[in-house]
Each structure stands twice: as C-alpha cells, then as structure tokens.
Amino acid sequence: MSAPIDATETSAWAELESHRASFAPDLRTWFADDPDRVERLSLPLAELHVDLSKNLVTDDILASLVRLAEQTGVAQHYAAMLAGEHINTSEDRAVLHTALRRPPGASPALSVDGQPIDDDVQKVLAEMDAFAERVRTGDWRGITGKKVETVVNIGIGGSDLGPYMIFEALKPYADAGIAARFVSNIDPADLALKTAGLDPETTLFIVASKTFTTLETLTNARMARDWLWAGLEASGIITDDESDRANAVAHHFVAVSTALDKVEAFGIDPTNAFGFWDWVGGRYSVDSAIGLSLVITLGPDAFRGLLAGFHAVDEHVAHTPLAQNVPVVMGLLNVWYTNFLGAQTHAVLPYAQQLHRFAAYLQQLTMESNGKSVRWDGSPVTTDTGEVFWGEPGTNGQHAFYQLIHQGTRLIPADFIAFVNPAFPTQAEGQDVHALFLANFLAQTKALAFGKTAEEVEAEGTTGALVAARTFAGNRPTTSIFAPALTPKVLGELIALYEHITFTQGLIWGVNSFDQWGVELGKQLAMQIAPALEGDASAIDAQDASTRSLLDYYREHRTQ
Numbered sequence: 001m002s003a004p005i006d007a008t009e010t011s012a013w014a015e016l017e018s019h020r021a022s023f024a025p026d027l028r029t030w031f032a033d034d035p036d037r038v039e040r041l042s043l044p045l046a047e048l049h050v051d052l053s054k055n056l057v058t059d060d061i062l063a064s065l066v067r068l069a070e071q072t073g074v075a076q077h078y079a080a081m082l083a084g085e086h087i088n089t090s091e092d093r094a095v096l097h098t099a100l101r102r103p104p105g106a107s108p109a110l111s112v113d114g115q116p117i118d119d120d121v122q123k124v125l126a127e128m129d130a131f132a133e134r135v136r137t138g139d140w141r142g143i144t145g146k147k148v149e150t151v152v153n154i155g156i157g158g159s160d161l162g163p164y165m166i167f168e169a170l171k172p173y174a175d176a177g178i179a180a181r182f183v184s185n186i187d188p189a190d191l192a193l194k195t196a197g198l199d200p201e202t203t204l205f206i207v208a209s210k211t212f213t214t215l216e217t218l219t220n221a222r223m224a225r226d227w228l229w230a231g232l233e234a235s236g237i238i239t240d241d242e243s244d245r246a247n248a249v250a251h252h253f254v255a256v257s258t259a260l261d262k263v264e265a266f267g268i269d270p271t272n273a274f275g276f277w278d279w280v281g282g283r284y285s286v287d288s289a290i291g292l293s294l295v296i297t298l299g300p301d302a303f304r305g306l307l308a309g310f311h312a313v314d315e316h317v318a319h320t321p322l323a324q325n326v327p328v329v330m331g332l333l334n335v336w337y338t339n340f341l342g343a344q345t346h347a348v349l350p351y352a353q354q355l356h357r358f359a360a361y362l363q364q365l366t367m368e369s370n371g372k373s374v375r376w377d378g379s380p381v382t383t384d385t386g387e388v389f390w391g392e393p394g395t396n397g398q399h400a401f402y403q404l405i406h407q408g409t410r411l412i413p414a415d416f417i418a419f420v421n422p423a424f425p426t427q428a429e430g431q432d433v434h435a436l437f438l439a440n441f442l443a444q445t446k447a448l449a450f451g452k453t454a455e456e457v458e459a460e461g462t463t464g465a466l467v468a469a470r471t472f473a474g475n476r477p478t479t480s481i482f483a484p485a486l487t488p489k490v491l492g493e494l495i496a497l498y499e500h501i502t503f504t505q506g507l508i509w510g511v512n513s514f515d516q517w518g519v520e521l522g523k524q525l526a527m528q529i530a531p532a533l534e535g536d537a538s539a540i541d542a543q544d545a546s547t548r549s550l551l552d553y554y555r556e557h558r559t560q
C-alpha cells in the first residue's frame with residue numbers, strides 16, 4: 001500500500017471546513033423549500049430502503065464529501081481489498097471476508113498470495129452444511145445415542161458477537177428443535193449460567209476461535225469439558241478413564257479455527273473441525289465457519305440467505321458510483337459529523353427486539369476497526385478517528401436515553417432500523433401492535449428532525465418557564481433504514497452495510513481498520529498479574545501501588 005493520503009490536506013477537506021464555518025442546519029426549511037429532497041436522498045441498497053434526508057447535509061456538503069472520497073482514493077482502496085491485496089499492512093495480510101459470501105463460480109476467480117481460494121471457501125461451506133444436516137436430523141448423536149438439543153458456542157469477540165447477534169435476530173428460523181447458547185466471558189459465571197439446566201447427553205459444544213490461543217475461549221472450553229465429564233460420570237455413562245473421556249469429547253465437541261493443529265492438541269478430532277483463513281478478520285468472520293452454530297440451528301438455507309445478503313451489498317459497493325454508494329455515503333456522513341460537527345458518539349436504534357445484540361456487535365466492528373491513533377504507515381492521525389457506537393432497541397431506549405438525544409447539548413447522529421412486517425403475531429384485541437411499534441419509529445425520527453418551536457408549545461396553552469422546557473430544537477440527524485422484513489438476507493445486507501461504512505471511515509482517516517493491537521497490552525498484563533492473585537510474592541512486588549492495593553483488598557476479602 002502506498003502511504004495514506006492525508007484527508008485533512010485535500011481541497012475537499014478545505015471545502016468542508018468552509019461549509020462548517022457558515023453552517024446553519026434547518027431541516028424544517030430544507031424540507032419546505034425542496035420537495036425533492038426526500039426522493040433525492042432516499043437510496044436503495046438491495047432490499048434496504050435508506051432515507052438519508054433527515055441528515056444535516058445540503059447537496060453542496062454531500063458533493064464535497066464525495067470529492068473527499070475521490071481525493072483519498074476510496075474506490076481504489078476498495079478495489080485493492082476486493083482483489084486480495086495485503087491491505088492489512090501491520091499484519092501483512094489480505095482482507096477478503098467478501099470472498100466468503102460469493103456464490104459458487106463467481107468471477108473473476110480470487111487468489112491470495114497466488115493460491116486460489118474460491119474452492120476452499122465452497123468446500124468448507126459444504127462441510128458445514130453436511131455436518132449441520134447430521135446434527136439437525138439426529139444422524140449425529142451424543143455419547144448415549146441421543147439427538148443434540150442445544151449447541152453451546154464458546155468464543156469471544158468476533159467468534160461470539162456475530163453468531164450470538166444473528167441467532168437472536170433470526171430465532172424464528174430455528175426449525176430443527178435445537179437451541180443455541182453463547183459463552184464468551186472468562187468470568188466462570190458465564191459458563192455456569194449458560195450450562196444450567198442442560199443435559200450433557202444432548203449438548204454439543206462448538207469451540208470457536210480463529211487463533212485457538214485466546215485465553216477466555218480455551219479456559220471456557222476446558223471448563224466445559226470438565227462439566228461434560230463430570231455430568232457423564234455422575235450418571236455412570238463414562239468413567240474417568242482417558243479413553244472414556246476422549247470418547248465423550250469426540251461426541252460432544254467440535255471446533256472452528258484457522259489453527260487446526262492447536263484444535264487437535266486440545267483433544268478435538270481434526271475431522272470434527274472447520275477451518276477458515278487468516279485473511280478473514282475476527283470481527284468480519286461471522287460468514288465463515290464461525291457461523292457453524294447458525295447453520296446448525298437455523299439451517300443451511302438460512303445461512304445461504306445471509307451470505308446472499310452480504311454479497312448483494314458487496315456488489316453494490318463494488319459497482320455503484322460514490323455519490324449513490326450507500327455505505328460510502330453513510331461513512332462520509334459519519335466523517336462530517338465526527339470531524340466537522342463535533343459528534344463523538346453514534347446511536348444505532350433498531351425497532352426490532354430481535355436485534356437486541358446488534359449494537360454490541362457493531363461496537364466491535366466499528367470500534368475495534370477504527371479506534372486508532374496512527375495511520376497505516378505508522379504516522380500519527382491528523383484528525384479524530386472512531387466513533388463510540390451504542391444503542392438499544394426502540395422503544396426501550398425511548399424510556400431510557402432518548403431524552404438526551406432530543407434535548408441534550410450533544411450532537412448524536414442516530415441510525416433507526418425498522419421492518420415493515422412483523423416476525424410474530426401482532427394483533428391484540430383488534431389492534432395491530434406492530435403498526436403501533438412502527439408509529440414510534442416514525443414519530444421519533446420526525447421529532448428529532450423537526451422538533452417543536454416555542455410558538456407551537458405556547459399554542460397548546462403552555463406559558464412561562466415551561467415553554468423552554470417543552471421546546472425541541474430539532475435538527476438532530478437521523479438515518480432511517482427500512483426493510484420489508486427481518487429475513488436472513490436482509491440481516492446479511494444490514495451487517496455488510498455497516499462493515500463497509502466502517503471501512504470507508506477507516507480509509508478517510510488513513511487507519512488500518514483490520515488490525516487490533518490495542519487489545520494486546522491488557523492481555524499481556526493479565527497473564528503477568530494472574531500469579532499475583534494466587535499469592536506469588538514477586539508478581540505482587542512487580543505491580544504499581546494501586547494494583548498492589550487492589551490485590552491486598554482481594555486477599556483480605558476472598559472467602560472461597
């Protein structure tokens with residue numbers, strides 16, 4: 001990769017600075033004066049209808065943002081990524097999660113470092129399908145011949161957040177009578193709570209770890225193995241004999257990893273392991289074998305539907321001019337808010353209870369990708385990077401934090417996501433509850449955009465100091481993403497949309513959106529501090545005063 005272009009030195013950046021200097025957002029007037037605004041700013045993206053009209057932009061600002069993308073080489077960098085170049089420079093890797101969702105036979109054929117990869121991708125998908133069908137039909141059985149009733153995915157970060165979020169979102173598609181649970185935290189409470197009530201004879205563990213070195217995942221996998229052995233021994237099904245235990249693992253543990261040698265060292269038969277490749281980043285890996293729990297519970301067709309949705313958006317990104325390219329435009333809007341209007345956070349507000357893990361998923365995707373202070377050539381960044389992503393499903397958020405978005409002092413761009421058709425029955429005593437739910441989605445974006453003037457408040461009979469308290473300034477930017485229904489394909493489209501928004505922002509800022517060195521230091525220190533908690537005097541002495549004092553507190557209060 002050539003040295004990143006410094007966005008702040010482009011003429012487009014200067015244009016945006018001058019827009020900002022005279023900027024006076026006025027959505028009421030903009031809507032009143034421009035009857036075509038909504039149509040012009042409503043962009044189709046596969047099955048998603050994306051309404052950008054309530055954002056704080058004019059056509060001139062949008063044109064400058066698109067010029068910024070041109071001048072920083074966004075299209076060229078996309079082409080480099082899609083062609084398999086080593087754009088993850090700090091780890092010297094290609095970045096090809098987009099290859100995972102191409103249909104069989106897609107052209108041009110893709111290679112990484114001279115090795116063709118398309119057949120490998122299809123081969124693993126076929127292996128996942130075949131294994132999932134065995135589990136779903138009961139051909140794969142536990143040690144006592146019982147059908148699997150629950151899969152427990154053990155992973156963390158990208159090996160947990162994607163599968164967990166998607167399973168929750170698409171539960172109505174779980175059609176094989178198989179439940180899923182997700183264990184991620186090294187806090188022993190997580191495994192204990194998630195295995196509570198499960199029958200070891202009908203439980204299948206999937207140990208999901210790209211590297212198969214992650215402390216949390218390997219520790220949880222060991223604890224899960226102990227749980228399995230203890231349960232089966234207590235019922236007299238196995239003894240503590242090594243071969244009995246290995247037999248139990250063979251029936252109840254499979255793995256997903258790029259490091260199949262390490263899977264074998266853990267005691268899982270490599271024939272029960274599903275591979276992927278180092279050119280798939282952890283937080284971009286849900287459409288690799290990391291999605292095995294989804295293929296088992298939701299079925300191969302639903303998983304293919306997800307992949308088709310991802311691919312539809314990849315195609316859009318690759319072939320749509322920048323000004324109509326939805327992920328690029330949304331990424332540029334985020335740059336406008338972050339670098340020119342001072343926004344620090346970004347709310348994502350799905351009007352779909354099933355998307356209750358979506359914000360958590362996006363937090364890793366966006367913040368692990370773009371929370372960087374150096375550019376990809378090691379030079380310091382020249383402007384703010386990253387946004388704090390957060391959110392909760394509506395309408396719950398309305399009764400928690402929306403007050404601050406409506407009337408607080410901070411600018412918080414918000415993405416609203418909603419679905420026309422419900423996934424569950426919606427009538428209550430003749431009322432369409434889903435329609436009522438959607439009325440809230442529409443009402444919130446309207447209130448945020450257009451607010452309520454003091455005159456309007458007074459016209460309702462309010463007087464005195466209450467007038468100001470009841471006035472809404474409006475001009476709070478939102479994007480509305482509307483889709484016919486929360487299907488696997490639509491969910492794939494949504495996730496890919498945010499993947500590409502994230503990459504666009506990373507490109508403008510010149511950061512490597514595909515490494516994550518910032519999580520390393522804490523991991524290293526945890527390994528150094530662990531012996532101190534066990535009482536190792538030299539490990540205790542090596543700590544700073546605050547850590548030593550916290551260790552003292554721990555030793556004084558630990559009772560079991």
Ligand code: F6P
Nearest residue numbers: 156157158159209210211214282
């Ligand atoms: O948080 C750091 C990280 O490396 C993530 O990028 C990754 O998704 C997660 O840890 C889990 O890693 P692995 O799949 O290798 O266990």
